[in-house]
Amino acid sequence: MNQIPSDYFAVFGIAPALALDLSELQRQFYALSKQYHPDRFARASAAEQQYSLDFTSLLNDAWRVFRDPVVRAEYFLKLQAMEPGDSRTNPPPPELLEEVFELNMALEELRSGDIHARDQILEALNRFLALRDRLDQDRDQLFERYDAEPALATLQTLRDLLNRRRYIENLVRDAQQALT
Amino acid sequence: MSVLQIDFGDDSPVSPPRVVGIDLGTTNSLVAYLDLTAPKVIPGTDGSPLVPSVVHFPAVGEPVVGVSAQEALLTDPSNTVYSAKRLMGRGAADLGGELSLLPFALSEGSESVIRLLVGGREVTPPEVGGYVLRQLKQNAEDFLGEPVTQAVITVPAYFNDAQRQATKDAGRIAGLEVLRLVNEPTAAALAYGLDKRQNGTIAVYDFGGGTFDISILKLQEGLFEVLATNGDTHLGGDDIDNLLLRVALEDIASEWDRDLRSDNEAIQLLRRAVINAKHELSTSPAATIAFDYGGREYRRHLPREIFDKLITPIIDRTLAPCRACLADAGLSPEQIDEVVLVGGSTRIPLVRQAVRALFKAEPHTELNPDEVVALGAAVQAGILSGEVEDQLLLDVTPLSLGIETMGGVVSKLILRNSTIPASATEQFTTAVDGQRNVLIHVLQGERELAKDCRSLARFDLKDIDPVMAGMARIEVRFLIDANGILNVSAKDLRTGKEQTVEIKPSYGLTDEQVEAMILESFDKAEEDFKERQVREARVEADRILGAVEKAKQNDAWFELPADEQAAVDVAINELLLSYHGDDYVLIQHKMEALDHASRGLAETMMNSAVRGALKGKKIE
Numbered sequence: 001m002n003q004i005p006s007d008y009f010a011v012f013g014i015a016p017a018l019a020l021d022l023s024e025l026q027r028q029f030y031a032l033s034k035q036y037h038p039d040r041f042a043r044a045s046a047a048e049q050q051y052s053l054d055f056t057s058l059l060n061d062a063w064r065v066f067r068d069p070v071v072r073a074e075y076f077l078k079l080q081a082m083e084p085g086d087s088r089t090n091p092p093p094p095e096l097l098e099e100v101f102e103l104n105m106a107l108e109e110l111r112s113g114d115i116h117a118r119d120q121i122l123e124a125l126n127r128f129l130a131l132r133d134r135l136d137q138d139r140d141q142l143f144e145r146y147d148a149e150p151a152l153a154t155l156q157t158l159r160d161l162l163n164r165r166r167y168i169e170n171l172v173r174d175a176q177q178a179l180t
Numbered sequence: 181m182s183v184l185q186i187d188f189g190d191d192s193p194v195s196p197p198r199v200v201g202i203d204l205g206t207t208n209s210l211v212a213y214l215d216l217t218a219p220k221v222i223p224g225t226d227g228s229p230l231v232p233s234v235v236h237f238p239a240v241g242e243p244v245v246g247v248s249a250q251e252a253l254l255t256d257p258s259n260t261v262y263s264a265k266r267l268m269g270r271g272a273a274d275l276g277g278e279l280s281l282l283p284f285a286l287s288e289g290s291e292s293v294i295r296l297l298v299g300g301r302e303v304t305p306p307e308v309g310g311y312v313l314r315q316l317k318q319n320a321e322d323f324l325g326e327p328v329t330q331a332v333i334t335v336p337a338y339f340n341d342a343q344r345q346a347t348k349d350a351g352r353i354a355g356l357e358v359l360r361l362v363n364e365p366t367a368a369a370l371a372y373g374l375d376k377r378q379n380g381t382i383a384v385y386d387f388g389g390g391t392f393d394i395s396i397l398k399l400q401e402g403l404f405e406v407l408a409t410n411g412d413t414h415l416g417g418d419d420i421d422n423l424l425l426r427v428a429l430e431d432i433a434s435e436w437d438r439d440l441r442s443d444n445e446a447i448q449l450l451r452r453a454v455i456n457a458k459h460e461l462s463t464s465p466a467a468t469i470a471f472d473y474g475g476r477e478y479r480r481h482l483p484r485e486i487f488d489k490l491i492t493p494i495i496d497r498t499l500a501p502c503r504a505c506l507a508d509a510g511l512s513p514e515q516i517d518e519v520v521l522v523g524g525s526t527r528i529p530l531v532r533q534a535v536r537a538l539f540k541a542e543p544h545t546e547l548n549p550d551e552v553v554a555l556g557a558a559v560q561a562g563i564l565s566g567e568v569e570d571q572l573l574l575d576v577t578p579l580s581l582g583i584e585t586m587g588g589v590v591s592k593l594i595l596r597n598s599t600i601p602a603s604a605t606e607q608f609t610t611a612v613d614g615q616r617n618v619l620i621h622v623l624q625g626e627r628e629l630a631k632d633c634r635s636l637a638r639f640d641l642k643d644i645d646p647v648m649a650g651m652a653r654i655e656v657r658f659l660i661d662a663n664g665i666l667n668v669s670a671k672d673l674r675t676g677k678e679q680t681v682e683i684k685p686s687y688g689l690t691d692e693q694v695e696a697m698i699l700e701s702f703d704k705a706e707e708d709f710k711e712r713q714v715r716e717a718r719v720e721a722d723r724i725l726g727a728v729e730k731a732k733q734n735d736a737w738f739e740l741p742a743d744e745q746a747a748v749d750v751a752i753n754e755l756l757l758s759y760h761g762d763d764y765v766l767i768q769h770k771m772e773a774l775d776h777a778s779r780g781l782a783e784t785m786m787n788s789a790v791r792g793a794l795k796g797k798k799i800e
Contacts, residue, residue, distance in 0.1 A: 030403055034572055038601065038662045042359050042564035043196060057601035057659055064598060 004054050007079060008062035011055070018076055018143035018158075020066055029063045069139065070162065077159055093164045096171075099124065103171060107178050118179065125175040128168050135165045199330045199359055199565045200320050201367075201557025204309055204347065206265040206390030206416060207524065209233045210554035211316040211331075213324065214567055219371065219558035221551050222323045224315075230550060231319070234262045235311045237299025245315040254452070257283050257444040259298045263418055264308035266390045267294045268350075269342030271687050278414075283444045292687050306346045306689060307697055310353030317354055321709060325716075331356045332561040334553050335664075336391040337363035338411030338578045340624050341636050342687040344665050349689055353697045359564050361663040364388075365395035366575050367556030368522040369404055371547060373571065380517035381407075383505075385535050385543070386553075387498060388523035390416040394502045396509040396516070402571040408508035408597045409578050410501035417458075417525040419494050424454035427490070428469055432478050446473050461487050462527040488530045495534050502538055508597050519543040522552050574599050577660050584621040584630040593658055596626065603659040607673070614646040618654060622666065635686040639668050642680045654679055713764040717771070721759055724771055728752060728778055736784040744780045751777040 005011045012028055014020075033056065034040075041052040065075050103124045109117035139161055146154040201212045201219070208230040212221045221229035226247055236244040236252035237259045244252065252260045261284065272279070272290040279286075287295040287302045295302045313333075320328045333356075335347050344361055351358035365384035372382075379400050386393040393411035397404050428450055433439050440446040453471045460467035461484050469480040506513060519535060521543045526532065535543050547555065562568035576597045582590040583606065593604035608618050618641040625633030644652050653673040660666055670679035689697075728748065731737060737745070751774040758766045 030400070033574060034403070037572055037574070039360070039560075039563050039572060042199075043566065053601055053659070053661060056662075057603040060599040060602050061604075064602075 011062045199561035201561045203554035212554040212558035214562040219555040224319045236260045257448045264305045267305040269346035306349040309350030313354035334364045337393040337409040349694045368552045370559040371556035382518040383516045384520045386522040387525040394505045405574040406576045410505035579624045588630045608654045610652045638684045640682040717764040717767040747777045
């Protein structure tokens, strides 16, 4: 019997890459599910059942990770032994310091009953969303660049981008929570 | 694909045992099987496929299941268990207010598993479920004429790990190998999917006796992929009954100036009266709650408008999970192509109205809402047995799984709505030099703090190599299998050895406890099965002996050579000898022997009949 694949790319039988064709991957996911799902091995030997269970759990985990480009990139960095930093302990990116300060002020004002702060928060939210969109475009470019020419510097840029994005994501969440 | 080349099929038995599908419901249970390609429900002794999930434990004798047990609800309520599904995988503390509505006593030590004191003994919910399952198993064996040992059992999609484990335990207790636990709404989708093979997005709204589930699935070329699920395991028709019961009790208290709340018999009688009224209101604009007790009469006219007003808060409680499920699936109500209704409570007009308003679609009700889950379970059984090859279910875990970290915070490892099987690995180390054990507390739920989530179990990593603090590297793998049940394994990364893990489940029975319960009821089931086989074999023997006796009156008998005549007589004698024994296999052998010995006789009879026909003579 074959070995359990060692990583998510091996599960799909593809070479490690950052940019993936998701619709092709989904087709693969369905085809592999139909072939290896534990339901297909209900009457097989214990060893085959175990393999089917191990393989499909990896397949499901892999598909879950791959279909979200951010989670996928984090996984890729981890495979390259580059742990992304923890945004909760990281200081905010310097270029966002002023924005964060203003948002916190507005959130404080809203909590103390100042309705006008809502507009300010909404404005900030839209700015964050635009920023996030731009980062996502940059991210996709970095994906392509690294796949074409695997350079460590590109991965470092990607890691910094992901950290910044995670920070913005938290701001978006805070702003959205305050608005609802 | 070259990832896996498994050679299977060669060593599979010629005629594998049949797998049945079982809906173990709060109110009623059913068993179904796959007949060629269509699933069919199996009728019980009374002709109805619905077996009430009620078990009566008399002071002496075997427990009684189903309709007769339902009668005992009136005559012996404190020893008759109903709605045991609501107690599955729960401890006494979980029950809270529901505890006061239970008409039976709880035994000491019900913290992690409820122990009911009925019929002078202690009974756990998995055992109650086991008795119901054993009845279904017997119904299936009687109907199919073969032993039934493997089953697919359905559970509410929103059941947690402990509730699933308890259901699996019930199967084992009944002598059934549970090949798969399948979620009820998903099963319903499978049942519908058989006739209409199409692509699209469907929502299954499953409102049963005790539980509510909502699941959203994507259907694509025979693949049923659950996108999201949500629900409430303590919301169902029972809540409507309890509400009506409270109203009626208050009514009676003021009318008769009498408090019946602690009178078990009166409560069961009144419960039946309000349930009758509830059922009638599904088709009539008004009903009357009729209750005669202690020589007095209570009549309460209940128009549907009032009923609707009363139950609106209960129906509304189903809508929040629906919206959350849509959000998790990333869909708006307009994007749902089809809505399927499951469960008896969806017969209520107000429920249908609420579903129609939410999803802006006319819900499907073609299949009997009481039967659709069992039918789907039979389809899943067919998938497992290999009879159904063009369909496959990809289900999800309803609740996030996490471990307790510093400060009682939960670190989530597997998020809710992840396709199962799903896994996560986490590394653990020691905090003190020479530490031999690490305790991992695993929880299920969406909240941030451990105290707000449901404790699943504590896993004790034992016999760790004594090394300096922080040097040990134990990799723990959490795996949720296709039944939605957690499996944990651990490996010492320094030595590469499998690490011993001792599981201390927070709720539920230990393996040994289940084992002890099985033997007891399995032996009985085996005995019962043999007895029935003997009875059936005798009936068949009677038929054959009668037919041979009649043939011996025929001219053909006298045309038969003497040795063949003797052989038939010997075979008849041997069958008669085995007839009064209790070995049904022997009776079957002797029947076959007689059948064989009388083959010449049968041929001669046939030939003379043909000759007669050729001569134009009338055949007898």
